[in-house]
Amino acid sequence: MILHYLTLAIRNLLKYRTQNIISIIGLAVGLFSFCVCLYCSRFIQSTNHCFDNYKRIVLVSLYDSEQNHYFSGTPAPLCEDMHGWAKGVEALSFVTYPRQMPFDIEVRPGKTLPYELKRMETDSLYARIFTPRIVAGSWQTASHTPNALVMSRSTAVRIFGSEAEAIGKTCVMTRRLPTSPSTTPRDGGITYTVQAVMDDTPLNNSLHFMETMDMLVLNDSEGLLQSNRRHEMTGGNTFALLAPDADIRQLEEQFMQRDYRWRLYDRDYEAQVFPIGRFPYEHRQLSVTSWITGTMGLLILLVGLLNFFHFLIGSYFNRTKEFSVMKVNGCSGGQLFTLLFVQSLLVVLAASLLMLWGIEVTDGRLDYSVEFMSMTFSKSLLMRHAVQYIGLLVLLCAGICLVATLRIRRISVQDGLGGGRRRRQSHRGRNFMLGVQFFLCWLFVALSAALYLQSEKTSGTLLHTLSMQEKASILSIPLDYSCLNNAEKQSLVGRFKSLAAVKDALLADVSYLGGSSGNLMMTEKGNDNSWIEVEVMRVPANFFSFMNIPLEQGRAPKTEADIVADRTWQQRMEKDILGMPLYDSQRDYSVCGICAPFQTDTYSKSIGYVFLPYNPSDYIGHCYLKCHSGQVQEVQARVEQLLREALPESVPVRVGTLLDDIHDRQPLEYTMKNIVLFFAVVSILITLLGVYSSITLDTERRQKEVAIRKVNGAGVPQIMLLFARLYIVLLAVSALLAFPLVGFALQQWKRMYIVFFDCGFFYWASVFVLVAAVTALTVIFRILRTARQNPAEVIKRE
Known part of the structure; x- marks a missing residue:
């Protein structure tokens, strides 16, 4: 009997071959998109589940009741103070924010290579709360050793080849930290030793959400926990591990009974606690992101399902005459249901196989990484999710086939053989589903067009004095490599300038879209209280011609004391600022000209810029090359080659265009x-x-x-x-x-x-x-x- 049902199902599928292929492809694409989106949504929803004790971990935060505002982070001493009185707490640990730092690492005897690694400072009780799995070395040894490193497995394998080889290796930090003692040189020189290697922490955690972490630092002589200024700064979070029989409300009551407050920046802040991952700002952002990805996946799946079901149901009711004849010949409702279900099951099976093949083919290609964010997709986990959704789809098909069977059984034999009124009405449901498809199509197309138009708008607004073509013909080359001294950078820039296709070069201390040289100037010499807020950019003499920025008033700088302000700052000052004296810690300046606005952000209104003279002999952090039309790729390839020749093998080469920088600056669009x-x-x-x-x-x-x-x-x-x-x-x-x-x-x-x-x-x-x-x-x-x-x-x- 099953063979008979299969024969009838295959025969009917072949009768509408084109339409069934359409249904299979549409359903497979919808399922695949749904799996990927729900993977992201479930990834966010399972944040912190990687910690064995996540149900007992709480975050301690500071709250400003007057302004209804939560403070970012907590001071390190707050964690130490709670040790003395917090009851029902097994452990307290302070963990700093992730920070990228340069290291010279001894990869093997006699060979040292520079690396940029992301580190977090913490204390020995971190292991009690977050239970990292140590795969080499010892946490106990690390917790009793000054300047000890606990490296992640992937970083250890990448640098040393294996976990065991990492133990005992030295890493020299080549830049001082903001919390370093005053005796630490600017170029660092502090030595750390790898004492343990731990498993990589999944990216969905609140400590460094969607950021890869290379190492933990214990007993850091340069860090926040041992800094003399730790009482007056934050820079990290305090976490507590509740006892198994304790409750977060008991800790809240202790704060209330003690009226516990912490004084910071001449203000008193209330201490509050939240389950890890439930801090209001963090939880709200993650919930919105999870909701958006889940909704997008559900909508695209709905489009595929509607396409599949409206054809499937339409094909069922187009066969009403055939089913009526079968009813006359004694076909029962169960037999009719099995016939319909086998047909739908074959389509679902074909679509599922196509979708699983798509997951296999795209393995590793879905991973992405942008600034401060990375996302990896586990093929095995994605496959497991897909099988779960396929099972639910089979159940849904069974429900649809059951409803269709009941509807067909209610049609009289006379109406079924004659194709009467009921047969015509049976397409209302199918047409309704098609209308829903159009509704979802409008949503996606309209939002896609909006994102495209907004991306074009932001691309044209940022550095608007340059055309889109000019932005695409300017190479942006980061030169903030700690392994190169400034003389080596100047030599490298000279080789860039000598390339035939390069028209002009512009040097800077920072990327023009990545920050500024400062944000304060003084209006009175020697009076630190006379500061005024303004974005400070140090620029060379050819800056205004290179960036096509016209001077609207005054003149171009001629001496090292001349500076230019943009029109935005002049309007903000609400007065004529030509000739206005300004000061910093090094020299006196005078505003000699007003230029067009310098726009580097579209999310917030600019406070205005002043452009100070820049001396490349002090420090070169970035280089821009203006290329002849049509020769950008040729210059880019040559620049990458020169950089690879000058840089150690461990340092990645980064060369893009100014337009690429704009895209990185606007990741949302x-x-x-x-x-x-x-x-x-x-x-x-x-x-x-x-x-x-x-x-x-x-x-x-x-x-x-x-x-x-x-x-x-x-x-x-x-x-x-x-x-x-x-x-x-x-x-x-x-x-x-x-x-x-x-x-x-x-x-x-x-x-x-x-x-x-x-x-x-x-x-x-x-x-x-x-x-x-x-x-x-x-x-x-x-x-x-x-x-x-x-x-x-x-x-x-x-």
């Missing part, structure tokens, strides 16, 4: 743009495939009606309108429902920026025309095939 664009394309394709399947079923079901209309004189336009009327209504109604929702989302999104694209009539009209045009082409293509058929042949077949 450029990262989300590609993701939403992918979903928009998938949504359009699946929806169009659903439209094609739907119009195919409609035209095949109504071939006789079309033939009779043609015999009675109906032309192609009348026949096209007969079928297209439904899709015109679906497009219009779904757009009327979707556009207000997108408009509300855009208004909320707009609050994040100081500049935003014009989301007026032409934006909405363009989105509507795009989707309507591709839908019309799909519908017209299929209707024309039916309209051009010979009526006599159609009636003869009927």
